[in-house]
Amino acid sequence: MKREEFRELMCQQLGTEEADRLIAALEGDEQPVSVRHNPAKPYAEPQGREVAWCRWGRYLPERPSFTRDGLFQAGAYYVQEASSMFVGYLLESALAGKQTAGLRVLDMCAAPGGKSTLYSSIVGERGLVVANEVIRTRALTLADNALRWGAGNIVVTSNDPSHFSSSLVEWFDVVAVDAPCSGEGMFRKSEEARENWSPDNVRLCAARQRRIMADAWASLRPGGIFIYSTCTFNGMENEENMEWLCQEFECERVEIECPEEWNIARTEAGVAECFHFYPHRTEGEGLFAAIVRKGGEGGRRRSPKPRRNPFGEVEPKVRKMVEGLLVEGNYHFATIGESIYGYRKELWEDVRCVSEQMSVLFSGVKIGELFGKKFKPDHSLALSALLRLDSFPTWELSEEDLGRYLHREELGCTSELSEGVNLLLWRGCPVGFTKRIGQRTNTMLPKEFRIFI
Numbered sequence: 001m002k003r004e005e006f007r008e009l010m011c012q013q014l015g016t017e018e019a020d021r022l023i024a025a026l027e028g029d030e031q032p033v034s035v036r037h038n039p040a041k042p043y044a045e046p047q048g049r050e051v052a053w054c055r056w057g058r059y060l061p062e063r064p065s066f067t068r069d070g071l072f073q074a075g076a077y078y079v080q081e082a083s084s085m086f087v088g089y090l091l092e093s094a095l096a097g098k099q100t101a102g103l104r105v106l107d108m109c110a111a112p113g114g115k116s117t118l119y120s121s122i123v124g125e126r127g128l129v130v131a132n133e134v135i136r137t138r139a140l141t142l143a144d145n146a147l148r149w150g151a152g153n154i155v156v157t158s159n160d161p162s163h164f165s166s167s168l169v170e171w172f173d174v175v176a177v178d179a180p181c182s183g184e185g186m187f188r189k190s191e192e193a194r195e196n197w198s199p200d201n202v203r204l205c206a207a208r209q210r211r212i213m214a215d216a217w218a219s220l221r222p223g224g225i226f227i228y229s230t231c232t233f234n235g236m237e238n239e240e241n242m243e244w245l246c247q248e249f250e251c252e253r254v255e256i257e258c259p260e261e262w263n264i265a266r267t268e269a270g271v272a273e274c275f276h277f278y279p280h281r282t283e284g285e286g287l288f289a290a291i292v293r294k295g296g297e298g299g300r301r302r303s304p305k306p307r308r309n310p311f312g313e314v315e316p317k318v319r320k321m322v323e324g325l326l327v328e329g330n331y332h333f334a335t336i337g338e339s340i341y342g343y344r345k346e347l348w349e350d351v352r353c354v355s356e357q358m359s360v361l362f363s364g365v366k367i368g369e370l371f372g373k374k375f376k377p378d379h380s381l382a383l384s385a386l387l388r389l390d391s392f393p394t395w396e397l398s399e400e401d402l403g404r405y406l407h408r409e410e411l412g413c414t415s416e417l418s419e420g421v422n423l424l425l426w427r428g429c430p431v432g433f434t435k436r437i438g439q440r441t442n443t444m445l446p447k448e449f450r451i452f453i
C-alpha cells in the first residue's frame, strides 16, 4: 500500500516512466561505495574513481571492512555517500575562491558528521565549523568523528536550533541545514526508512523542517550563504520548503554551474537553485540540495555577552610544554576541567564565544591532562593533524598489532617500544598512543573507540 502511495507521489513529480525507473533503482541492490579523503592527513594515495563534484571523493569497487582499517580509525578518510558530497561543491561554488580565513560555518543538523567534516576541509584550518546535533547520543558520535577528523577547526555543540536563533543572531557566514526527513533517498539502504514512510510522516517532516530552517536563518548574517539539503525526493520537504523560505525571508539567488554530464536534475523554488540526485540517473543515493544568499545589509552582528565561561587559564610553564607538541603556529591554550585544550589563535575568539553560549562537547585539540607533574596525552592529540610527529617515540604497527590495538589488547611489539608513551602509526598515520611500563603496555585508546569485530 505504502509503495503505491509513494509511486503515485513520484509519478506526479517525475512522470510515470521516470518514476518507475527511480523505483526500480531503489529496489535494486546496486549500492555504490564511496569515501572522502582527509586533506589534513595525506597518508594514503586515494584509490578509486574520482567523484566528479568532490576532489577528495572516490568510488570504491567494493565495500571493504572499514572498521578494521587503521586509516579509517585514524580519520584519514570518512565513508560518505557520493551524492552527499555535493553540498561541499555548492559551498565552494558560492565562495568562488574567496578567502576562507575567519569564516564561520554552522551545520545545524550534523550527526554523524559527514557534511561537517567536509565543510571543515573546505574552510581549512583558519575557518570554523560549528557542528550541532540536538540528540545527545548522536552528538556524542559526532564528537568522536570530529576528534578522528583531527582538523582542529570543528566545535561540536548539542543544542536545540532555537538556541542559535536566540543566542547567536546573524553571527554565521554560512548556515547549512541537512534536515531530518522522510528518507526516501535511503530506501535501498535502509529498511527502517522504507518502514517509516507514510504521507503523514512526509507532512510532519516538512513542518519540522520549516521550524529548523527559520531558526537556522536567524543565525545567518545578511549576505551569508544558506544551504538546505535532505535525502528525500518529494517536493513537500524540498521545493515547497524552499519556496516558503523565499516568501518569508529576503533571499537572493546564488548562480551555480553544474555540468550536464553529472545528470543532476535541476529545479527552482522562489529564487533558489535546487538540485536532485536520483539513483537511476546519478551514481549515489538520493539527495536534494538548494542554495540561496541572505539579503539585507549590515553583515555580522557582534558576539553576544557571555552566559558562562567554561575555560580556565594555563600556567606559562605548562603552556611551554604543550606548545612543543604541536606543529609550528600560534595557539591559544585553555583548560576545561582538568584537561588542556589547544586552539589556533585565529579561531580562539570564535570558539570562546560559541562555548559561552552553547553546550559544547568537543572543540579544538584536547591535548591531555596533568596529574601533578605527570602529563597524560589524549587520544585527540594523537589523531590531531596539528601534532608534531617527533613529539613522542613512534612505532609502525604490524597488521596483527593494529588489530590488537583496536581491540584494546596487549601488543605483541611491547618489548620493542620505548618506555613510557609511544605514538602508534599505521602506514605512517598516527592511530593512537600506548604506554609501555616494563614488560606490558597500557592502551590509551578510549573505550568508545574500541572495535568488536
Ligand code: SAM
Residues within 6 Å of the ligand: 084, 108, 109, 110, 111, 112, 113, 114, 115, 116, 133, 134, 135, 138, 161, 178, 179, 180, 181, 208, 212
Ligand atoms: N548532516 C549529517 C551528516 O551528513 O552526517 C546527517 C544529518 S541527518 C540527515 C539529520 C539530523 O537531524 C539527525 O542527526 C537528527 O538527529 C537531527 N534532528 C532530528 N530532529 C531534529 C530537530 N528537531 N532539530 C534539529 N535536528 C534534528
